[in-house]
Amino acid sequence: MGASHLAFKSLMRELGNEPIVPPKPSLKTLNFGTRFAPEFACLPYKILLGTYVEVLEMGADTIAASGGVGPCRAGHYAQLHRQILTDAGYKFEMIVYEPPSIGYRDFVHKIQMLNSARLPLLKLLGAINRGWAKIKAFDRLEELSHWIRPRETGNGETSKAYRQTLEIIDRAESLEEIKQAEKEAVALLKSVPHDPDFKPLKVGIVGEIYVLLEPSANLEIEETLGEMGVEVHRSMFLSGWTRDNTLFDTLRIMAKGDPLKRAAQPYLAEMIGGHGQDSVGHTVLYAKEGYDGVIQLAPFTCIPEIVAKSVLPAVSRDLNIPVLSLSLDEQTGKEGVRTRLEAFVDLLARRREIKANTRLAHELGGGA
Ligand code: SF4
Numbered sequence: 001m002g003a004s005h006l007a008f009k010s011l012m013r014e015l016g017n018e019p020i021v022p023p024k025p026s027l028k029t030l031n032f033g034t035r036f037a038p039e040f041a042c043l044p045y046k047i048l049l050g051t052y053v054e055v056l057e058m059g060a061d062t063i064a065a066s067g068g069v070g071p072c073r074a075g076h077y078a079q080l081h082r083q084i085l086t087d088a089g090y091k092f093e094m095i096v097y098e099p100p101s102i103g104y105r106d107f108v109h110k111i112q113m114l115n116s117a118r119l120p121l122l123k124l125l126g127a128i129n130r131g132w133a134k135i136k137a138f139d140r141l142e143e144l145s146h147w148i149r150p151r152e153t154g155n156g157e158t159s160k161a162y163r164q165t166l167e168i169i170d171r172a173e174s175l176e177e178i179k180q181a182e183k184e185a186v187a188l189l190k191s192v193p194h195d196p197d198f199k200p201l202k203v204g205i206v207g208e209i210y211v212l213l214e215p216s217a218n219l220e221i222e223e224t225l226g227e228m229g230v231e232v233h234r235s236m237f238l239s240g241w242t243r244d245n246t247l248f249d250t251l252r253i254m255a256k257g258d259p260l261k262r263a264a265q266p267y268l269a270e271m272i273g274g275h276g277q278d279s280v281g282h283t284v285l286y287a288k289e290g291y292d293g294v295i296q297l298a299p300f301t302c303i304p305e306i307v308a309k310s311v312l313p314a315v316s317r318d319l320n321i322p323v324l325s326l327s328l329d330e331q332t333g334k335e336g337v338r339t340r341l342e343a344f345v346d347l348l349a350r351r352r353e354i355k356a357n358t359r360l361a362h363e364l365g366g367g368a
Contacts, residue, residue: 001213003138004238006170011131015124016117020060022051025216029054030330036084042073043299043329044210047217049081056090064114067098072273072304099245130175132239137182139237141165144189146233149226150200157192159223165189200231201348204286206279207297208305211328212236218297219334221326221341228345233291235282236275260285267311276304280311287319292348294321295341300329322347 005021012019023029025047033050041049052063068075078096085092095114100107115124141162149158165185172181203225211217212234222232261271264281271277283294296312298305309325316323324344326337 001210001238002142002215003166003169004135004213006166007131007134007138010134010170010173011127012114014117014127014130015115015119017062017114020055020058022055022058025051025214034330036088040301042208042302043217044208045073045077045080046330047210047214048077049084052081052085053088053090056085056092060092062093062095062114064095064097067096069099069102070271070273074274130173130178133175133178134169134172135242136239137169137178137185138166139239140182141169141185141189143234143237144186146222146226147231148189148192148194149223150229150231151194151196151198153193153195156227158189158194158226161189161192198229200229201292201345201352202231202233202290203348204233204235204282204291204294205297206235206275206282206286206294206308208275208279208299208302209236209241211297211299213238217299218328219332219337221295221297221337224334224338224341225345228341230345230348233286235278235286263288267315268308272304272307274302274304276308279305279308280315283312283315283321283323284319287315287321291321292352293344294323295344296323296325298325298327300327300332322351 009019009021029047029050031050032053033046033048036053037046037049048065055063063081065078065081066074067078078094082094095110097110098106111124111128119127145158145162152158165188168181168185168188169178172178205212205222213236215221215223222234225232260278260281262281263284264277267284268277268280279296283296286294294312294316296305296309298309312323312325315321322344324340326332326340
C-alpha cells in the first residue's frame with residue numbers, strides 16, 4: 001500500500017531475505033486478480049491476488065500477508081488467496097500475521113520465521129525500528145505533499161518532487177541516515193514554488209484502508225484533487241493505523257476513550273468490521289473542524305463501507321457537510337472519477353462563496 005513496500009523491502013533485506021518488489025498495481029495486476037477471484041470479491045482482494053501472481057511469476061517463494069479479525073472478509077483473505085493460488089499450480093509458503101492482540105506468541109513466532117539471518121533480539125528490534133522509521137517518514141512526506149500541492153504555482157511540481165523524496169528515503173540505511181534523508185526530503189518538497197497564503201478548499205478523505213492508501217486503487221484521487229487546488233486530508237496513514245491497531249489495541253488503551261468511536265456513536269454505535277465505523281467518525285470530526293466536504297472511498301461490495309454509506313447522508317444533513325461516496329471496482333475509470341470530482345469541487349466552491357457573501361452581508365447589515 002502506497003510507499004510502504006519500500007520500508008518492507010529494506011526490512012526483509014536486513015532479515016536476510018531477498019525481497020521481490022511487486023510492480024505498481026496496473027490493469028495487468030487487476031486482470032490477473034479478476035481472472036482468479038470470485039466475481040463479488042472486493043477490489044483490494046482482487047488487486048492483492050493479482051499482485052501475488054506477479055511476484056510468484058518473478059520468483060517469490062514466500063508471501064507474508066496480514067490476517068484480520070472482526071466481521072469483515074479480510075480475515076479470510078490470506079487463506080482464500082493461498083487456496084486459489086495453490087489450485088492454480090503455484091508453489092509457495094504463506095505466512096499470515098494475525099493482530100498481536102489475539103496471539104502475541106504466534107505473532108513473535110511468525111516474525112522469527114522471516115528472520116533468515118537469525119539476528120539476535122536486539123539487532124532484530126533495531127531492523128524493525130528502522131523499517132518503522134521509514135514508514136513514518138513516508139507518511140509525513142505524503143501529508144506534506146497534500147498541503148503543498150494545492151498551493152503550488154507551477155504544474156505537477158509537487159508530485160515530481162514527492163516521487164524524488166521516496167528515492168531519498170529508500171537510499172537511507174541507518175537510523176541517522178533516515179533522519180537526515182527525511183530532512184533533505186522535507187526541504188525538497190518545501191522548495192517547490194508555492195503560495196503559502198492561498199486558502200484552498202479542504203476535503204477529508206475517509207473509507208477503506210487499502211483504497212485510501214494505494215493510489216493506483218483510488219485512481220490517484222489525492223493527486224487529482226490537489227492539482228484542482230484542493231487540500232486533502234486523508235483520515236488514515238499506515239503508521240497511525242498500525243500504532244492504533246497493534247500497540248494501542250494490544251494495550252487496550254483506546255477501548256473506552258477513542259474520540260473516533262465517540263464521534264461515530266450517535267450514527268453507528270457498533271464496530272461493523274473494516275473501517276465503516278471510522279468512516280462515519282471521521283466525517284463527523286471533519287464537519288466539526290470546518291472542512292468544506294468529505295469524500296468516502298468504498299470498494300464495490302465492501303459491506304462495512306456500504307453500511308457507512310447508508311449512514312453518511314444523515315451525518316451530512318445534521319452537520320451540514322457535503323459528502324461524496326465513490327464506489328471503486330475494476331470498471332471504474334479515472335476520467336469518470338475526475339468528472340464527479342470536478343462537479344463536487346464546483347459545489348464546494350459555490351457553498352464557500354455563498355457563506356462568504358452571507359457573512360459580508362451580515363457584517364454590512366450590522367454596521368448599518
Ligand atoms: S473492509 Fe471491505 S474492502 Fe476491505 S477487505 Fe473488508 S470487505 Fe474488502
